[in-house]
Amino acid sequence: MSLYNNYKMKEHILKSYLYDRSIKLNELQEYLNPLMLILAEDLENKKTIKDALIEIIDSIRFEDITTEHSIMETKQNIEYFEGAKEIFSAEELKSISDIKERLNWKIEHIESLKEDRKEFLKRNLNKIKKEFEKYKEFDEFNEKNYNKLHKLLIEDDIYFFRYLNLYNDYMYEIEENLAKIIFSKWDKEMTKLDQYKDGEPFRFLVHAIGCNAERAQMKTKSCNIIATSIITDKRHSLYANREYGFIYYPTKDNVILINSGDCYADELTLSDTYPGISVQYVSANTYLNHTSVNTSRNYLIEQLESKMEGEKNNYNEIVLYNNEGTNPIGVFVKKNASETYKEDAKQLSDEMKLRLIEID
Incomplete structure (x- = not known):
């Protein structure tokens, strides 16, 4: 950004x-x-x-x-x-x-x-x-x-x-x-997908998908921001309990907002109400606005995970700027996902030539 x-x-x-x-x-x-x-x-x-x-x-x-x-x-x-x-x-x-x-x-x-x-x-x-x-x-x-x-x-x-x-x-x-x-x-704590072996402990940044494979593939570059969460082999709660999605990699240049809960972030266009100076540039015609009071750009991963202890269904949110360097590096699907979503995950993996990871 x-x-x-x-x-x-x-x-x-x-x-x-x-x-x-x-x-x-x-x-x-x-x-x-x-x-x-x-x-x-x-x-x-x-x-x-x-x-x-x-x-x-x-x-x-x-x-x-x-x-x-x-x-x-x-x-x-x-x-x-x-x-x-x-x-x-x-x-x-x-x-x-x-x-x-x-x-x-x-x-x-x-x-x-x-x-x-x-x-x-x-x-x-x-x-x-x-x-x-x-x-x-x-x-x-x-x-x-x-x-x-x-x-x-x-x-x-x-x-x-x-x-x-x-x-x-x-x-x-x-x-x-x-x-x-x-x-x-x-960078030291995120799992490198090219080094990961099935069954090993992991920590991935994922974007949970709530639509079919065709629409998901179209949205990878049509959206200016991407809502993601860090999941691990021990904890993988996701927004709306979604069952599959893309794996991304976080960097200094694509992470905009971080929260141990929900950032309550939206991409908006100008309206009659002054949005304030907390907005973030997204495109020539839109900006990112957020309302959560616990949002920052700089958290250690251990901070996010420690704040989530005891909250079984809680998920964190990391908002990414979908620039030219932000691309999916893999696809994940939960082992207990529906057959439809397993097929969608496989389709994304095959068509986009991305590794498919199955998680418990």
């Missing part, structure tokens, strides 16, 4: 919604005058200028809760990594410590930025309220005063882009650098 594309997509989305917000202010200018807003006793829904302006400002949420949950999840994960000294080399632990220091700096600056914006709006909205309260006649509201409102929105736009840039720095400096270390550990 291109971090540059990811950033530019977020920037494009943010600009489009900030533009829509400015249009709402123009609409306010067109049909409302000060007396109607301030005194309008006969209006069913009485509003003041300040009320109307706050509605416009808040039409785009500033704080991105999903983003901040992910950042805090990454912070907790780093603390876990620091306690797992036997897994990492001294050089890797030093890198993790440096990443933690930069992460704490980012968190402090995000909190500081939110407070600065809060004070900025409070201060300026009070000034605007006093300015509007001078109007007690049906005077036409002049262009100069609406320019003050536009200036407020322009200055508020800057806070949004500062917030976006802080999160972009987090993606580059924290998540990406951490992923280089963490996925080197994944």
Whole structure:
């Protein structure tokens, strides 16, 4: 996944919604005058200028809760990594410590930025309220005063882009650098299909299929994201108890999200509601949105598996970006699968020339 594309997509989305917000202010200018807003006793829904302006400002949420949950999840994960000294080399632990220091700096600056914006709006909205309260006649509201409102929105736009840039720095400096270390550990723990012998212990990343072989083969490249789970010879719970599917291999370049449960991730197109900056680039016209609070990009496999202990039917979810390097490397089917699904698995294996693995 291109971090540059990811950033530019977020920037494009943010600009489009900030533009829509400015249009709402123009609409306010067109049909409302000060007396109607301030005194309008006969209006069913009485509003003041300040009320109307706050509605416009808040039409785009500033704080991105999903983003901040992910950042805090990454912070907790780093603390876990620091306690797992036997897994990492001294050089890797030093890198993790440096990443933690930069992460704490980012968190402090995000909190500081939110407070600065809060004070900025409070201060300026009070000034605007006093300015509007001078109007007690049906005077036409002049262009100069609406320019003050536009200036407020322009200055508020800057806070949004500062917030976006802080999160972009987090993606580059924290998540990406951490992923280089963490996925080197994944590579050592995932079973290499070309070395695997039937009956041996295994750990595979699989995409469970709920359709027939023909449709499954079509979807391998028609979908921009792939929902997968790690299964082992001891634990292979899958979404909707599905019985067969593809085997993939996880890398730093194709894993987008990780969760010990469900990421609640969807590929969406732009709508009337601002999606926030937690979205991930998927294609020119779509983005990935998720709502789970325990989602991050950097987990050790042992973390996922330890969180699932005692949950017999629980499954984890790893969302992959279906780029040119993301292809099925094998097919699996459960031994107790229906004959129909066993035939579908065999068909996929034969037509795509992929190894078929049968699991208990």
